[in-house]
Every structure is written in C-alpha cells, then in structure tokens.
Amino acid sequence: MDVDALYQEIILDHYKNPHGAGLREPHEAEVHHVNPTCGDEITLRVHLDGDTVADVSYDAEGCSISQASASVLYDLLVGKSVPQGLAVLDAFSEVMHGRGQVEPDEEVLEDGIAFAGVAQFPARVKCALLSWMAWKDAVSQAVSDPKEQ
Amino acid sequence: MDVDALYQEIILDHYKNPHGAGLREPHEAEVHHVNPTCGDEITLRVHLDGDTVADVSYDAEGCSISQASASVLYDLLVGKSVPQGLAVLDAFSEVMHGRGQVEPDEEVLEDGIAFAGVAQFPARVKCALLSWMAWKDAVSQAVSDPKEQ
C-alpha cells in the first residue's frame, strides 16, 4: 500500500486550510464524537433551515484524514436537503468500506473522491468517517427534536 | 509408572477392612476435610487423654488410597503422644512428597511404607494425605482449646 494513495494533495490542502471550521450559531443540535482508539475528537453542530442543511460547524482535533474529511463534509453537505445529504453520506461510507474496490462517483463526492485511497488503509477508515458519523447523529437529533437547542 | 506400585496388597487390605472407621465419643475436636479436585471427604474426630492420642475416629468417603490411608493413620497414631504423632505425620508427608526418592522407615511408618508407591503418582498424593491433614487440624484444635466440645 502506497502512502501517496492516502495522502492525496486534495486531502493535504483541506488539512492545511479546513473549510467551515469553528463552532457557529445558530444550531439545532450539537454532538461530540470520539475515536476511542486514537483519541481523535470532534464537536459538530448542525443548523437546519426547514429541510435544508443551512450550516455545519465544527471543532475537530485529529489527524490529517479526519480533519480533511470534516472540511470536505462541509463543502458537500451545506446547502443540500437532509435526504440529499444522507445520500451523500451513504455514498461516502460505501467507498470507505469498499477496501479500495468501490469506484467513487465524482458527481456526488467531488473532493471526497480523494478519500478512495483511505479505503485501502482499514485503520484509517474510522478517521475519515468520524465527522460523517457525528453529522448523521446531529442531523437525526435536529430532525427528531427541532425545537430543542 | 506401574499401577501395582500404587495398589500394594497392604493398601487394598486396609481399603477392604478399614481399622478404626466410624465416628465415636468422646472427642475434643471434629473436622471435615475435602479434596476439592475429586470430592473425597473425611469427617475426623480426635480424643486426647492428657498428651496421649486416645482415639481417632472417622467417617470417610473416597478412593482406596484415601480410605486405606485413614486406616493406617488409626493404627499408627492411636496410643502415641501428640508430639510422637506429629513426628509420624512428618515422616509420612516426607515420603509422600518425595516423588519416590525418599526411602520410608518401616520402624516409624509400619504399614504406611506401602504408600511409598503413591509418591510416584502426584495426582494421588492428595488422596493419601487427606486424613493426615485432617488429623493435624483436629489435633491442633483439640490442643489449643481442650475444654471445648
């Protein structure tokens, strides 16, 4: 396994300049997720406007893969409807669990296709999925309890 | 290891016709010992007359080795003084733990020399020692608390 497949230029760019980083108001749900193996953490907020993901804001500490993944998530999900966002999450997860056998769809995943290489490194898949699992959790909280802070 | 070394004629005789079996009065101490591995059990009473072992009575359930050993114990210890009895116990234990390398003294152990063969069967040493450990326990109770019971 070639480490260059993991550390694509796109990933390193997102790592150095993460999009959408920082915690912002307003938000309907906030979650805190941890990767227990390595300690990577993310606090992630979701703000919905009706059915639309109006904002995703986050404070993440972790490796290049987990940081870049949160940045790409921000790019991909903000502005989409919740069902659209969940479809993107499914597509991303499928590639991540594909052990390098699943061809990513650039139409859907845009910069996220750079993570195809991560799928060949099973130990890093959890890094790439950390922010996505947090987003899924936050969205389901926001949807089920829209008034709650 | 030859099983005939274990099942000496003397042992089988004591097994078939155990000496001193049954629980009798009077006694100053009664103990119950178990071999947890196989479940062999003995209830053993000691009656002291001053410093003399006036009686050892017992109810034992177990294999030929443990039963015969109690019978031989009865023969050897009744009538002896407590210190003499403890010396016999030491001699018997030494042979039992000798892995067949310790020559038993017939003057001291009489029929007990037949147990020399048991020492070659580590799993059976506990059988042979069950009644002896019970006796030691009972005597120490009787000596430390002579008025009780």
Place this chain on the structure above:
Amino acid sequence: MTRTQGYDVEAIRKDFPVLARSVAGGHPLVYLDSANTSQKPRQVVEAIERHYLEHNANVARAMHQLGAEATAAFEGGRDKIAQFIGAPSRDEVIFTKNASEALNLVARVLGDVGTVGPGDEIVISQMEHHSNIVPWQLLAERTGATLRWFGVTDEGRLDLDDLDTLVNERTKIVSLTWVSNMLGTINPLDVVIARAHQVGALVAVDASQAVPQIPVDVASLGADFVAFTGHKMVGPTGIGVLWGRYDLLASLPPFLGGGEMIETVTMERSTFAAPPHRFEAGTPPIAQAAGLGAAVDYLTALGMENVAAHEQAITAHALERLQEIDGLTIVGPREPVDRGGAISFALDGVHPHDVAQLLDSRGVAVRAGHHCAKPAHRRFGVQSTTRASFYLYTTEAEIDALVEAIRHTQRYFKVS
C-alpha cells in the same frame, strides 16, 4: 454400526498428533476426556504459531502493518464465531477468557445494573456445572435475591413438572445448561425460554458442551445470553465467548475497566465504548482468537451436522457396550436420545478414582470425580463418578478398549 456418510474418522485423527501417542507402559493413548477439554488439530496449532511468528502485534490501537494484520486475525476470529453460531451481528460476540468468565460477566453486570434485588428470583438447575451455579449464588448473596432451581428426574432429565411455578413473575433471570457435562442430557431449552420470556425474565444458556457438539443458531434459539468456551471445540485455552442480544448488551454497564473498553477517560470519569469492546478490557486473547477462528474453520469443514451424527453414533455404541458390563451403572439417560457424548457411571466395589487410575494404566484417559457438578452427583446419591466422553475423533475401537479396560479393572479389584 452407523457411520456418517463420508465422515472419515481415521483421516480426521491424522490431524491430531497427540492421538497417535502412546502413554506410560507403551499403551496407545485412548483419549476419552473430551468433555473436559478437546484435543487440538494441527491446523489450529499452526494458526497460532503462524500468528505469533509472523503477525504478532497488539490490536486496534496499533496502526502499523503488523497491527493491522493482528487486528484482522483477531476480529476475523470474531467474524467466524458470529457466523458459526448464527449471531445476527458480529458485535454481539464478546471474547472472554473462558465460559466461566462469560457467565460471571452476565451475573456481575446484571447485579450492577439492579436486575435483581430482595424478593426477586434467579432460576438455575440441579444439573449445572459449578460455573453456572456459583456466579448466581454470589449474585443472590450480594443482592438479596433468591436462588431456585429445576430438579432432575431419575432418568437424568430436566424436571419440568413445576416449570410454571418455578419460573414466575418474581423470576428475573433463568440460567440453564444446554447439554449437561455430567449426565449428557440435552435440555429442551425452547419451553424454558418461552416460559421465561412470558414472565419477562432474561435467559442465559451455558452452551459449553453444546457448541462443540451440535449445530447452534443463537438467533433461532431465542435466549438473551449464550456462553461457551474455546478449548472444548478444538480451539485453544484462554478464550471463551459470550454472545448477547445487542440491544441488551448496549444497555449494560461494563464488567472490567481498562484499555480498549473506553470511549474517553478523564481522572474524574470515563465513558465507555459500544459492545463488544465495552466488555473486553485490556489486551484481548489475540492469538487465541486467531486459533479459535481456525477451530471454527475446522469444524465447519467437517460440518457440524456430521460432527453431531458421529457423536450420536459413538454415544449409542458406548451406551450399548457399557451396559453389557455387570456392576456398571450409568448415571444419566441410557438411551441415545437428546443426549450428548458424555457418559458418567459407577462401578460396584471400585471407587471412581481407582477406576480412572486402572484405565490410565491401560492408556485409557477418562475423568473421575464430581466433574464440577457436585449437586448433580448428590441428586443421584453418589459422591463421584467415572466419566468417558467422546468427540469428533473418537472411534468405536476406542470404546471397545474402554470396555476391555473396565473389565480389567474389575478383575484387578476382584469385584467380578
């Protein structure tokens, strides 16, 4: 004699080098103590050896290549076990050190979470292995709950006559063996599980003797917990399994605290990982999981239906042959119906210890004692028995050697 189609016991025996051994006195080994622990095929031992010499590392937390290989071997063992027992999810498979720890884990965490208290009842049976008695006694003692139990019939079957009164609305936990390690009985778990769930009780099954012998599907069994142990199913020592329903496991607190089972730790407090890791504190039995995975592969290749049929055939032969011996009394079912491959017996005039010793002098390895089932022995008025137990490599010739050695024992002790 019944033979399973295509089941070649002589070929199977070649996988178990120890079976070709001779023991003291030059007698070939006749190993009839498989309910105590099974022998291991070369394939299992080689999997362990290969793991240690080529792929050894710690799991999960190591992110180098060796760590990835070790994690794949360990988690691969979990996948194989999950599939072997029909677990709906791999995350329901918890590795413990043995079946005893698995049962204690259940008893401890149910105690910690307040499942039982004064007035509540825990139901077991008189034929349980000590490992499925003592944890519940200790739990009852700690919580003030009452321990009750199923009796055993004269034939050695679970006495279900008072099922509906014994398992009642006060019952919170029922823990029962699937196959008795002493009597050989296979219990009708379905009726007990149905009744227990009717009254809202949780059901734990001690499958230590079942998983090695019969096809097991935990999903259709319907119990809440199932415990078993690696070393009885051609796997290594040092590993056992607790299967539990996921939603139930997810609702329970941890048993042991430490590495691997946490989510986050501060000095003040900790949060815990999801099952199965929540219940696996510290470095797990890594090489043992790799070995157990190889054991599952071995059993699967033979086919558990074939293993069960062979066990059945050998047990039938043994029951028949043993009952030809005057003065021999089988304790437990005498018919090969709902019966596993362990036969305990008494021999008039010879203590079980002495029987086992004489058999050993002829190369025949059996167990003598209470087989960690003292209450079941007491039920039949015996302090101990001799037990012969069979497995996938046992031959009819070995049964015949057992019978011949018992007759020799009778002559030696002059009781026939």
Place this chain on the structure above:
Amino acid sequence: MTRTQGYDVEAIRKDFPVLARSVAGGHPLVYLDSANTSQKPRQVVEAIERHYLEHNANVARAMHQLGAEATAAFEGGRDKIAQFIGAPSRDEVIFTKNASEALNLVARVLGDVGTVGPGDEIVISQMEHHSNIVPWQLLAERTGATLRWFGVTDEGRLDLDDLDTLVNERTKIVSLTWVSNMLGTINPLDVVIARAHQVGALVAVDASQAVPQIPVDVASLGADFVAFTGHKMVGPTGIGVLWGRYDLLASLPPFLGGGEMIETVTMERSTFAAPPHRFEAGTPPIAQAAGLGAAVDYLTALGMENVAAHEQAITAHALERLQEIDGLTIVGPREPVDRGGAISFALDGVHPHDVAQLLDSRGVAVRAGHHCAKPAHRRFGVQSTTRASFYLYTTEAEIDALVEAIRHTQRYFKVS
C-alpha cells in the same frame, strides 16, 4: 556506545523470526512498539505448540497421564513466575487473562469485602494506564469512596510534594504504576509504599511495564498486590498475573465463581478453595502458562540485569538521537535516568497518526494515539503522541532508522 558485556543482540534477534520480516514496500520491519506488546521468541512459541500437540489436557481435575503432564506444565509456569518475581510462595501467584483483569480483580474483591465506603479515599496517579484508572473509578462509584491522584511534574515525574496530605488516614488503597507506558518514568515506589503502609492503606502496583524490563523482587518491594501481563514479557497473549500477599489473599472472597475455585458446592451454598485457586475460576490459561514459563526461562537465561542494561543503553541512544530533530518534543523525562524504554513525542505540524502512518510506510512500527493514558496526555496539553518503545531485541540501527524515517516524514509533510 555502551554495550552490555556478552549481550549479543544480533544472536537474540535470530530467536524472533518476525524481526527478519519485511513489510509492505519491501522495507525491513523495524518493530518499535514493544511497550504495546513484545515479540515472541521461537522458544516460547514452540513450548506452546509442543504443549498442544503432545501434552494437552485439562488440569488438576484430570487424573490420567496427559492430565498430569498438563498440570505439571501449568503449575510449572506458576513456579517459574513465582521464582522470577521473588514471590515468597508459589501460592501467591494468580493467573488472570491480562494485567487489566488482575487490577479489576483487586478492585472488585476489595469492594465486595467493604475495604472502602463513603468518606474513604483511593489514590492513583495522573500517569496511570486506563487499566489502573477505570477499575478504581468504578469501585469509587459503586461504594461512594473518593478517588484522588498524584499529579505529574513538568518533567514527567510523579509529583510527591503533597504525598503526606494526599495519602492520609482516610486512604484505604493506593494503586500506582511502576513504569509509565507513556512517559517512560520509573516511579520511586518505596516512599509511596512506606507512606501508604504508615496510614494503613493497601498498595497495588501496576508492574505491566516493569516486569518485562527490570529485575523485580516482590518480597523486597513490599507492596500488597502486583499486577502484570504475559504478552509484554515475550510471553503469550491471554495470560496475566496477580501476585498478592498470601495472608491478604486468604482473607478475601472470590472474584469469579465456577469450576476449580471451589471447595464444596451445594445448591444452597458453596465454600471456596485456598489461594491461588480461589481466584482462578474455570479452565485456566493452560497452554499460556506453559508459554509464559518458557518466556521466563528465556528472560532468565538472558539475565534481567542484562535486559535492563540493554534497555537503558538503547533508550539513552534514542533520547539523544531524537533530540537532534528540530520540531520534535519529547513528552516525559529526557534523561535516561529512572526511565524505561518508551519515548512519546510530538512533531510540530504533523499529527501523531500521520507520523505513524509515514513511519509505517518505511517499515518502522510505532504507536500513535493516547496509549491508554488520556489523562497523562491531557496533563501535557496534547491529545495524542507518537510513541517508540524498545525491548531486548532492539538495536541502535533501528533507532537510527526511526530518526531517518521521522526526517522523511517532516519532508513529506513539508514541515522542515
């Protein structure tokens, strides 16, 4: 460079076949993750293999020849451990599944016996492994006792300034690591043990990183309990050790209930065997004890003084070389004084995960993360570190390869 007289690391490496492996990309393996788990010499793996293929049986309860052989192997492992750690009696050596179970065992039984309650205090430290934190948190939670802890100095040493107030007449238990698996610090246990005993507290020592590295004599140490683990001392996974003072062990109730740990069992109640068996429920790690015995033989043949001296020399070399790297900060003592062979560090601009990944791409296996010591990381304001750890087979050339791979990482991530 310092070299221990007659200690031939190249010859030693030949006993560890995995060290001759190459990993992905064809790089020779440079295994610097021994604090996580050690590699195993051929001698240990062969002892396990031989046990399974020639002597496998269950122990204690089996009275046939194979059973006697297995029992000799298992109890022989206990004898060897007892001698290796200077235990006054072999009956003080309890086999557990790992160090975590050993520490939890102590916490659980002290809880069951009422050693601590509301108002009582348990003292640990901020540099403990999670396995020596969580069991005490859970105990405090169950009993209402208060958990307190030693801090850590900026240098990474145990902060003993408030020893006399921290360990006071309310303190019932002190549990402390001997060698930190993250910082590498070797703690001055003697002063803590003296103070703890002065106030009547019990002392447990987590010797998981000590027993593999330095000569240990529990009798002169003077603690009440000592826990360690097989897989870090060239032994197998699936086995750990709890040593305890005999009179103390004899006064404690069992932890797990089941086979092997009983004296007698009725349905109503049970009585329990004497230590160590009281604390070993179920089939023990038999093959693992045989393997651990071989591990002890291996270490003894090398001489623990030599192992310690080698560790010391390698660590000194590594501390020196690593500090040559700009942007690398060692977390923990920087001088090879009272220091074990684990070095955790931060590299400016590169996350530890990414460091480990890059090193792995060069064949260098290290650990990245919190090393099951989150509070110690928090103490130093880092969420995770990269850790290189050494053992008896580590060479200076491997340290140099580590340094080169770190420089490569810096170039790759353009931070130098």
